[in-house]
Amino acid sequence: CPAGFFCPASSTLALANPCPTGTFSAQVGLSAAAQCTNCTAGSYCNSDGLTAPRGLCEPGFFCVSGARSATPSQGTNADVCPRGRFCPAGTISPQACPAGTFGASTGLANISQCTSCTAGQFCQTTGLTAPTGSCQAGSFCTGGAATASPTDGVTGNVCPAGSFCPAGSIAPTPCLVGTFSPQTGLSSANNCTSCTAGMFCDVTGLTAPAGNCTGGYYCTLGSTSRAPSVTDARGGSCTVGQYCPTGSAAPLQCPFGTYMNETRASACVVCPAGFQCTRRSVADACPAGSYCPLGTGLATVPCPAGTYNRNGGISAANQCTQCDTGKFCQTAGLTAPTGSCLAGFYCSAGSALAAPFFNNASDANTTCNRVGDVCPLGNYCPLSSSTPLPCPSGSFANQTGLSACLGCPAGFFCPQGTVDPVAQGLTCPSGYYCAARSTLGNQTACPIGTFSNSTGGTSLSACQSCLPGSYCATAALTAPTGLCNSGYVCTIGASSPQPSTGLCAAGTFCVSGSSLAQPCPGGQFCATAGLSAVTGPCSAGYFCTLSARNSTPTDGMTGNRCPMGSYCPSASTAPTPCMPGTFNNATMATSTADCRLCTAGSYCGAFGLSAPSAPCSSGYYCPAGQQVSSPSNYSCPAGFYCPTGSSTPLRCVSGQYQPN
DSSP: OOTTBBOOTTOOOTTSSBOOTTEEOOOSOBOSGGGSEEOOTTEEOOSTTOSSOOEEOOTTEEEOSOOOSSSOOOTTSEEEOOTTEEOOTTBSSOEEOOTTEEOOSSOOOSGGGSEEOOTTEEOOSSSOSSOOEEOOTTEEEOSSOSSSSOOSSSSEEEOOTTEEOOTTOSSOEEOOTTEEOSOSOOOSGGGSEEOOTTEEOOSSSOSSOSEEOOTTEEEOTTOOOSSOSSOBTTEEEOOTTEEOOTTOSSOEEOOTTEEOOSSSOSSOEEOOTTEEOOSSSOOEEOOTTEEOOTTOOSSOEEOOTTEEOSSSOOOSGGGSEEOOTTEEOOSTTOSSOOEEOOTTEEEOTTOOOSSOOOOHHHHTTOOOOOOEEEOOTTEEOOTTOSSOEEOOTTEEOOSSSOSSOEEOOTTBOOOTTOSOTTTTTOBOOTTBOOOTTOOOTTSSBOOTTEEOOSSOOOSGGGSEEOOTTEEOOSSSOSSOSEEOOTTBOOOTTOOSSSOTTOBOOTTEEOOTTOSSOEEOOTTEEOOSSSOSSOOEEOOTTEEEOSSOSSSSOOSSSSEEEOOTTEEOOTTBSSOEEOOTTEEOOSSSOOSGGGSEEOOTTEEOOSSSOSSOOEEOOTTBOOOTTOSSSSOGGGBOOTTEEOOTTOSSOEEOOTTOOOOO
């Protein structure tokens, strides 16, 4: 069977069964139509019995497989090129129109037939059949834009300064007259800025105001003229009492101290000297009590304190009148003096105060004139004083401004003109006291029998009674005259070294400076009155406790005879007991030798015994002088026996023995 045909079994003709339209066969010997090949992609087979495709599909069409025509309409396998795409000759798969274009109709044959995106629109993706949407507000799209806010400058851009771009703009719209914009990307006329107050915007599309408002005129927000000829909401010209410098946003009132009597002024006139300008359009004469230098406005300058001005129209402080002598001009701005100078002060011409005060520390280097002062220290100034008067003796003035001096305080003295007795050291001297208003320090002396070792005494109570043991023989003493004589006692306030009632009694003694008689000490005796030391020691065989008047006392209070069991050497204060192992059975013993050894066969077991304590214990023997009843050194030896009271051991008699 030939190429382009197929021959089923029992075929009698070679050309009886051609491959159908839309297929072809380059091979021989086919036996069925199914063995014919579908027309090649991009080509068409428009008749039966073909051995190869007829040719390429026409431009504007696509042929996937089995195309039966160069301009097929077979659906998905072969058909006209769909909208949003283009198909060159031999197209197998339609190609999408690129971003920035769209295809509104079918059958487009090449990319040039895709429509450039409409101005004011954007075509964001490929294969569009219509624009994606309107250009974004704040941007403009000239045509072929692939984005809602292009920035390439070819298909569109950000809305430039001085313009605004609503959504869908094909070009920027200039900001209106009276507005401007330094910013890009504005979306509406409302985004344009009203022309800055004080400036004007006279054309469209401004990125900044055109310039400043002309002097003599003012430009409000959104002004369209540099010199608004008609006063309206956008500006106007300045009137009388006003001024408008270049760039004014509103008319300015002439400030106090200036005036303007013409219109369209760019500056006000400075108020002349001697005048006051508060009404803005005229200058008035300066009022009384004040002066008006060049440029005086609402606040005139008051004539300073210490001066006054009865009439107006002056321009400087030195044209104000000095306050009259004896008067004071207390406040600024006076038209006459305030009144007379007060007591405690004195006033010269030009005084500003009823009580003038000149501070030496702070005012010494100033150029001000001294026009009076507070009454100085040490002086007083009665009402209407012209000069200070010194304080009389017995008074002082330790503060300024006194109309009368103060009484000198107790403890001080004040001669004439005293400022401060304390600060000046006018303290009452020791040995004296100063009552209030004292004129001299030695005016009142401390009396005999007293003294004062401190200053500042205010009364007799400041004089101290003479100290015990001392005497004060004269007046005005600062310390006692001396110590009391020996043999005498000087009590408080003594005026003599040998007071008539101060002789020391027998049994006592008084050293120099005694305030109390000293009892004669133990072991001693004081035999007479007026002693300065003890007479001597107590006699042996006696003891003296205190205040003994002789060496052999027997009264039992100041001393006594030495008792049995003891001994008393000379100067004894108490009996000395005999030692254990001894005793004394006699009085008036004088030494330890008078204590006898304890009797043999007995023992003396304590101090101060007048007889042995008891016999020696049995089994022991006691030689003379034993202190215990069973002396360990004297136990009875073997072959002997010792009954109670033994002084020596007794030998056992013949026929007896004692082994222990």
